[in-house]
Amino acid sequence: MNIQTVLVQFLERGMALQTFWGFYISVAAALIAFFGSSHRSKRMAVLASVIFVAFAWVNLAGMTEIWLQRKFLWGVLHTASANGFLTGALDKSIIPAMTDPSEPYPLTALRSFHAGADLLVFGAIWILTIWPPQTKKDGVPAKDAST
Numbered sequence: 170m171n172i173q174t175v176l177v178q179f180l181e182r183g184m185a186l187q188t189f190w191g192f193y194i195s196v197a198a199a200l201i202a203f204f205g206s207s208h209r210s211k212r213m214a215v216l217a218s219v220i221f222v223a224f225a226w227v228n229l230a231g232m233t234e235i236w237l238q239r240k241f242l243w244g245v246l247h248t249a250s251a252n253g254f255l256t257g258a259l260d261k262s263i264i265p266a267m268t269d270p271s272e273p274y275p276l277t278a279l280r281s282f283h284a285g286a287d288l289l290v291f292g293a294i295w296i297l298t299i300w301p302p303q304t305k306k307d308g309v310p311a312k313d314a315s316t
Contacts, residue, residue, distance in 0.1 A: 179271075186236065189231055190232075204298060209297060209300075214294055214298040228283075229280065236279055239273050243271070
């Protein structure tokens with residue numbers, strides 16, 4: 170495997186991590202929108218909470234694997250650059266310029282941020298479930314918040 174292949178894999182792993190985040194955000198936004206606009210059932214909230222926790226766990230496991238792969242590839246590129254293993258002029262200038270600013274952040278930061286987002290989504294589900302719906306003066310549920 171040559172250094173260009175390692176660089177391509179490193180960049181692809183970064184895009185894979187972004188794909189996981191995009192999927193996570195889509196699922197979280199859909200859940201919050203569902204509970205914000207539908208009949209608020211505690212049974213549905215329990216079911217959605219259990220499913221969301223399972224989804225978040227699997228999503229974080231996938232992100233962790235990608236992070237580990239990315240950290241390994243960054244180490245290969247960084248070592249090759251630092252030890253003078255790069256041969257071409259293009260390799261000597263481009264690879265450090267691309268890898269040095271894109272060192273993977275600590276794994277604890279990824280896990281902490283994910284857990285914080287999980288708690289926010291979980292909290293939003295339950296706040297929207299428990300919070301009473303708006304009603305008109307005559308006691309009939311409002312269809313629109315502006316009415």
